Amino acid sequence: MKPRALLLALLLSGGWAWAQDPTGRADSRTDNFGNDVVYYLMIDRFRDGDPRNNVPHWAFLDRPDATPEEARHRALNRALLPLMYDPTGRMLGHYQGGDLQGVLDGLDYLADLGVTKLILSPVCDNANGILLGERPFYVYRGEDDTSTPPPISWYITGYHGYWTRDWFVIDEHFRSPDDEGGDPYRLFKEILLEAGKRGIGVMLDITLNQSSIPETPGVEAIQDDGTIVDADAQAFGQLSIFPDDGSIYKFGRLLHRYRPDEEVPDLFERPWLSWYHRPGFLIDFTNPTLHQLYDGRLAGDMPDLRQETWPMRHYLLDAVSFWAKLQAPGGPRLAGYRVDAIKHVRVNFWLDMEDTYRREVPGGALLGEFFGGGYRDPQSVDFMDRTQQFTIYDFELSLALRNFFAGERNWLGRAPYIRRLVQGHGGKSYLPETLRTVLNPAGLFVIPPQALEVITPAASRDMAVFLENHDLPRLRTAHPRMTDAAYESALRFLFTVRGVPYLNYGTEIGLGLPWNPAYVGTFGIGGDPFNRPMMIFPGEPGWNDRLHQTTRAMARLRRDYPVLRHGASRFLDPPNSDYSNDLFMVREDEEALAAAPSILYCFSTNGGTFPLSQRRLNQAPSLVNAETGEELRPDGKGRFHVRLRPEHSAVFIIRPKPSAPATEAD
Numbered sequence: 001m002k003p004r005a006l007l008l009a010l011l012l013s014g015g016w017a018w019a020q021d022p023t024g025r026a027d028s029r030t031d032n033f034g035n036d037v038v039y040y041l042m043i044d045r046f047r048d049g050d051p052r053n054n055v056p057h058w059a060f061l062d063r064p065d066a067t068p069e070e071a072r073h074r075a076l077n078r079a080l081l082p083l084m085y086d087p088t089g090r091m092l093g094h095y096q097g098g099d100l101q102g103v104l105d106g107l108d109y110l111a112d113l114g115v116t117k118l119i120l121s122p123v124c125d126n127a128n129g130i131l132l133g134e135r136p137f138y139v140y141r142g143e144d145d146t147s148t149p150p151p152i153s154w155y156i157t158g159y160h161g162y163w164t165r166d167w168f169v170i171d172e173h174f175r176s177p178d179d180e181g182g183d184p185y186r187l188f189k190e191i192l193l194e195a196g197k198r199g200i201g202v203m204l205d206i207t208l209n210q211s212s213i214p215e216t217p218g219v220e221a222i223q224d225d226g227t228i229v230d231a232d233a234q235a236f237g238q239l240s241i242f243p244d245d246g247s248i249y250k251f252g253r254l255l256h257r258y259r260p261d262e263e264v265p266d267l268f269e270r271p272w273l274s275w276y277h278r279p280g281f282l283i284d285f286t287n288p289t290l291h292q293l294y295d296g297r298l299a300g301d302m303p304d305l306r307q308e309t310w311p312m313r314h315y316l317l318d319a320v321s322f323w324a325k326l327q328a329p330g331g332p333r334l335a336g337y338r339v340d341a342i343k344h345v346r347v348n349f350w351l352d353m354e355d356t357y358r359r360e361v362p363g364g365a366l367l368g369e370f371f372g373g374g375y376r377d378p379q380s381v382d383f384m385d386r387t388q389q390f391t392i393y394d395f396e397l398s399l400a401l402r403n404f405f406a407g408e409r410n411w412l413g414r415a416p417y418i419r420r421l422v423q424g425h426g427g428k429s430y431l432p433e434t435l436r437t438v439l440n441p442a443g444l445f446v447i448p449p450q451a452l453e454v455i456t457p458a459a460s461r462d463m464a465v466f467l468e469n470h471d472l473p474r475l476r477t478a479h480p481r482m483t484d485a486a487y488e489s490a491l492r493f494l495f496t497v498r499g500v501p502y503l504n505y506g507t508e509i510g511l512g513l514p515w516n517p518a519y520v521g522t523f524g525i526g527g528d529p530f531n532r533p534m535m536i537f538p539g540e541p542g543w544n545d546r547l548h549q550t551t552r553a554m555a556r557l558r559r560d561y562p563v564l565r566h567g568a569s570r571f572l573d574p575p576n577s578d579y580s581n582d583l584f585m586v587r588e589d590e591e592a593l594a595a596a597p598s599i600l601y602c603f604s605t606n607g608g609t610f611p612l613s614q615r616r617l618n619q620a621p622s623l624v625n626a627e628t629g630e631e632l633r634p635d636g637k638g639r640f641h642v643r644l645r646p647e648h649s650a651v652f653i654i655r656p657k658p659s660a661p662a663t664e665a666d
Helices: 003-013 068-084 100-105 107-113 186-197 217-221 234-238 260-268 290-295 310-325 347-360 378-386 395-405 415-422 433-439 449-454 457-461 484-496 545-560
Strands: 038-041 117-120 124-126 164-170 201-207 248-250 253-256 336-340 365-368 464-466 500-504 568-571 582-588 598-604 608-613 623-625 639-644 649-654
Touching: 100 107, 100 186, 107 186, 107 545, 164 310, 186 201, 201 310, 201 365, 310 347, 336 347, 347 365, 347 378, 378 449, 395 415, 395 464, 395 484, 415 568, 415 582, 484 545, 484 582, 484 598, 484 649, 500 545, 598 608, 598 639, 639 649
Parallel strands: 038 117, 038 500, 117 201, 164 248, 201 336, 336 365, 464 500
Antiparallel strands: 124 164, 248 253, 568 582, 582 598, 598 649, 608 639, 623 649
């Protein structure tokens, strides 16, 4: 490395680094994952396996024993169902038709891709209704499309599964009408069974923070007989319509009714009986207090559940236990939970959930969505410190990868920042704190000591690392100039870096809408719901076989080389490389260097030829390209010459040096 580059490395990293773990702290956290490839699947957006549940009137037929209130509720739902489904695929706030039968039909595809853990979006019964948004959620057919979005395209529904009303029932949009009157969980149990046969464990996404959208004034637009008032008028596009009221049900029976005006006295007179936090304020995400995070409401004015009271706590933990027990005869149980919005619930509740779930499924996985979590987020570090079984998404590293490979070279999108996050525990500095502060005043490349004590090496290897999740804009939408080569390079790094590789459905093919200033959702252009188009399969328009094959090859590499799961990370700086824009990383087993193969990842932003010392690669006799099988041998000076085009990458298997043959003296 040139002296100038060496000085830059010193300034950005905060000093020279030890190779060993500086904490000395033993990690008692149980591994949530093995050598897994995790795939998150949004049920409504994956595959339509049974068109009969697209407008499931059969779930709300009249019953002769129904009370007048129940009969009206059923009529209201029947009237709403056709408004909630979009057969054109152009209104992304609506149901698109994906269901559990579609998941079952897609298991062979997932197994062939190399998935070992499948996370299903919430299956629990959601409130039916249409919530008026601030803009149309409408997909245009190319740049020349000048069509006017219809009023109904301004609405969003509960297709995503996060407006739960009954934690013990599968939503009618996902189940089969054939199971009415029989076993309504048949398809779910069949997925557990068939996925297990293919070596895939099934995890369930569950939300335990809020209930459904409360009743809105727009419900008056639906008459008792189920007809819509002014359904075709422009005035209809100004109403939100929800016949449910945020109340909680159990197996279809009303358990606790939500009444905002009745909840306020409970907070002061009978707080131990209240099922909800006090209504009236949304979370200010620009500078939220803990009180806001725990007791405030997310968007949509959904009632915030009061987990600290015994009735609410018991109900939710009972639901956790219920789903964990479901299984087909002789088949596997649920492999774990992905838990939504954990930063909005007090940690004591999550400790109870850990105990409840571990009693049902010892060794199961618990993955918490702590938005923004990582080394430098104190609240997420505290969560990891207090819990024993949960792991979290590594948002800090994941967002850095998104920026870096998309070409956003801001402070968080540079190679030194990624190196620091990957090697966290190799980062004890020789420099005194005062000098580090002077050289690096922003502290961007210094990991807080407390975080290093809590997020031990084993814990960091258990965190989920992603390129896309179902909240953030898709990479190809947010960064329309991102090349296939850069996207491929990001995929390869995802599978070789420390942590658990996590794929959002469609990441393996670069799924995403073309950039359009009209596609404004959560977190900007391309955000929710524009990041949730219908999945594309082989032979369909938009299928990207190049990216799919790269993902498939990397998933198999991950499976075949456990060093990518358990090994240590080491970065190289070969001649001609750019410290800020290139990544050369070795994953190796430090205790068995002479006997076990290692993995080498190489990426260059601007391309070039990079001599890699054979000595720095454990005296490997050759490098084998993990995808093509081509062998690279050193020159006469013991150097491998890796050639990369701009934004291209390569992954090599470093074979161990052959052992000397045994002699009679040995």
